[in-house]
Amino acid sequence: MSSYADRLQALRTQLKSDNLDGFVVPLTDEHMSEYVGSYAKRLSWLTGFDGSAGAAAVLPEDAAIFTDGRYTIQVRAQVDGDLYSYESVPDTSIAEWLRANAPEGGRIGYDPWLHTQAWVKQASKALEARGAKLIPVERNPIDAIWVDRPEPSRAHLVTYDEKLAGRSSADKRHEIADWLEKEGADAAVLAALDSIAWTFNVRGADVSHTPVALAYALVGKDGTADLFVNPEKITDEVRQHLGNGVRVHDRDAFESFLQTEMKGKSVAVDPERSVAAIEQALVAGGAKVIARRDPAVLPKAIKNEAEQEGHRQAQLRDGAVIAKFLKWLEEEAPKGELDELAVAARLYDLREATGALKDISFDTISGAGPNGALPHYRVDEKSNRRLEMNSIYLVDSGGQYLDGTTDITRTVIIGEPTDEVRDRFTRVLKGHIAIARARWPEGISGGRLDSFARQYLWEAGLDYGHGTGHGVGAFLAVHEGPQRISPPGGAYAGTDEPLRAGMILSNEPGYYKAGEYGIRIENLVLVKEIDVPGAEKQVLGFETLTFAPIDRRLIDVSMLTDEERQWVDDYHAETLEKIGPSLEGEEREWLERQCAPLA
Template sequence: MSTHEARLKALRDQLKADRLDGFVVPICDEHMSEYVGAYAQRLAWLTGFQGSAGAAAILPEDAAIFVDGRYTLQVRDQVDGNLWQYQSVPQTSVAAWLGENAPEGGRIGYDPWLHTKAWVEQATKALAERGAELVAVDTNPVDKIWPDQPEPSKAKLVVHPEELAGRNAHDKRQEIADWLHAKHADAVVLSALDSIAWTFNIRGKDVERTPVALAYAIVHGDATADFYVAPEKMADDVAKHLGNAVRVHDRGAFAGDFAKLKGKHVVVDPERAVSAIFKGLDDAGAIVHPMREPVVLAKAIKNPVEIAGHRAAQARDGAALSKFLRWISVEAPKGGETEISAQDKLLAFREETGLLEDLSFDTISGAGPNGAVVHYRVSEETNRPLEMNSLYLVDSGGQYRDGTTDVTRTVPIGEPTQEMRDRFTRVLKGHIALARAIFPAGTRGGQLDTLARQYLWEAGLDYAHGTGHGVGSFLSVHEGPQRIAMSAGGQAGTDEPLRAGMILSNEPGYYKTDAYGIRIENLVLVVERDVPGAEKPVLGFETLTFAPIERRLIDVSMLSAVERQWVDDYHAKVLEIVGPQLEGADRAWLEAQCAPL
């Protein structure tokens, strides 16, 4: 019996002991985080799936794993199809599948600290039609059978200084208090880790790749706050930084303190707070107002200091990436390099800056067919050599104290085929169309997505991921609420108006299964545009990421004069920003890469 088969059997045995007929296991923690600490990696432990989004449903005879288009190939590589049915989201959902497959009259368990209130309502309704019920558990059954489950991190909190944050924490809390008064509310619960980090100007090391700390907070209408964190994580400088207006409690006291909010009007974000928080407040007699908490938008609209920090981080990161791209152009054709050796070399170039705090996500280092796996993560088992006459895709980023980076480049090893050049140029044309877009204030990300896909669509091609996500300031590399993606399926963020100061990615791609992957990703800043004669405010994008785009993959005959000029102007800017940071062979290579088309 394989390891994961044994774990699935152990879970079924535990469910039987708990008088449950099924259970749902999402990739999630108590804060609805995208990336979670090792202690919360229940789905990976149970199934072997290493992606950052997905869920599983376990019944006495059947079990299914649910992933979106980014993980269609990956899930089949990592999860045993003899044990698990592969289900595609949004074509189906956990709730819909349970509604069709749960035993009649069955009891399906869920951990109320790992699901939203909306999901609970949806699943309850789907099961009711089957005569089954959804049952909240006090202790997660996966935790009962996971013998060496890691402990939550004990890393100390660190202060994020005002010279990097651009605003002090007291002013941020006062702004939240003013918002509460306008909403006739007494308090707001903050459970999203990046919202807490931003509000209190603190950072942590509790989640890999995202500099946040495991904590909760309740901010009140008088601008004071209750802050819940494990006592061993506090340091004297953090306590001094938080000040007397922030009352610090043990993280374990959070739910018990709901009783203090009896009769109070309390805002809770239904997208970012788990169902246990809603139920706990209801049971305590609070008057709950489900609405988006105010930090989400405030955090997304970067202030001038954060924008300056981003520019500095991008310039530094662009130089590290450019050194890597030269290295790979020289070393890969010699043979002997692999996905792992390449990603290690890129990390070394970033570490040479002396300012790298962490990667912003696990590097996607995909050679040949592995480049077609959208969120591929190399392992010793999947590690491929970088072979001649193939494509290599590297999507990576760094966490620096002044900014978070995310950039993708596609590199030919040897000679690319004409098909590769055609597909790459179509992706580039879409990237340029989005980068050059000018649009009226109030435009949503979902309205811009087509610009990036149009040249692929002309050839009957597409890609199964969004075109752009928000990015934080030394915070989460995937930050809401803004997003550029197809609006179909009600994807979160596609209906969010873009506002000046927001940072997003611009990353169209193309993936040929079992052959190669292509993606070109830069980060862009939403800026106000001065358009003569405009009858309403107009916005556009300023590109923030600077590293050469592979010219050997560009079919120049497919570009318009405007597109060629964009590439030449972009490369001139790369040379201006990155060039002074390079010397010798690196500088000479960059000059050749950035010569006009």
């Protein structure tokens, strides 16, 4: 099927054959992942939308695609408005749309391996208003029409060095066992891929740019575990690493195991990270389901000393790459021959030249001029633009290294900036500095820090449509929960999660002028305890982990306070100190100029 119209029509034909009046197509996979393997990219195949958050609903006559504010422009560029109506989340939801549009008495299909049980209940209740029902399907109808659908990855699992992990898998499993004892549960389901990788000290290559393997796990209150993974993916080395305390099963046996082996047991299931089919299988088999957060989530987010030190080393290695890249860009971009793809390729080559790169941590956002105004832009041959004189270029990128995951954004000017651009950049910089310098009492959430970054844009009647910070894994997912720095009640979960010492987050305020340019400044930061004399509560703050120069040509120094100006000078001095030894000759001289005190 060559066109998206053909694919939509084929789906409607298949639904009719399946005795269904509609179907819901989420972006995620059976592990509720943000980034999914190629085999699970059903939404992209059906609609053309390739963002990291979205869903579609298809009825006999109507269809809609649902995205949040990050993708307002992108979804209109990628998805045909004659085929799908554009629906904005959280202003509306799939359930609300179905309540208004589903056929009276209709049968709306859903794949229980792609939705949470909470969503199932919400959508079912909404459909009751139209006398319609939500129907679980045994086979996803898109899989029936996607004739060249890729197979799931068969890549082997690999062990993750305990020196980098900082703890043994047995130690982590026994921590979960202690938690189960307190919760009065017999076992916990681990369905999130990064939780499984972290718990068992293994990594994989089944999802682009995220070193995880397709698997499920059950951890028991005795500290042993059952791991469900394609047996072809387990090498002798991995089997020896897992040890006698981990029983390995075929991934396809997971559902039947829940139905037959958990009877009469209390099983903790994360309602946000586990799909409806897991809870349904447990209930069908006579197990008692206890709704609890995945017990690996919080300890995974709170990095131990080995993980923290690994991150520091990874960020320094990556920062030196960025410095080399920025020097090259400053020299080559004015010649007018560079485009977004070429620049992204150069950055990849520089990272690869370190000899330590395992993968990039996400598709590089390489945005020239108006493309930079799309916060989650991804360049391809069709959208590729040249970098032009007197324009803004935004590059958001990262690397996967054994010792850490990096994520950095720099915005640079090619030529001369306008007064407006310098004003906007400086307001973003002031917000970035406010987060970097923040201090707060223990127990405060990231949602309460978010406005620190936006206040200077708000003063000018401006804002940005994404969160200010997300968690980052240790050679794992570049987007990791539960912590966030985001507006309360927005499109992101985790805004109420207290920030704890050891958590790593991004600090990335921005500003985007549609059709013209985008600005973002992003570093990674580590939450740490701060010694404040006389403090009545433990005070927390951030240690900056990312070091690479900020384009001084875009800074209006007159807009900075003395404290902000000192922060920039101190940051650049530390950048020179930390990554300067990795540079030589002209590159070192260039870095020294970029890191000189502001005039």
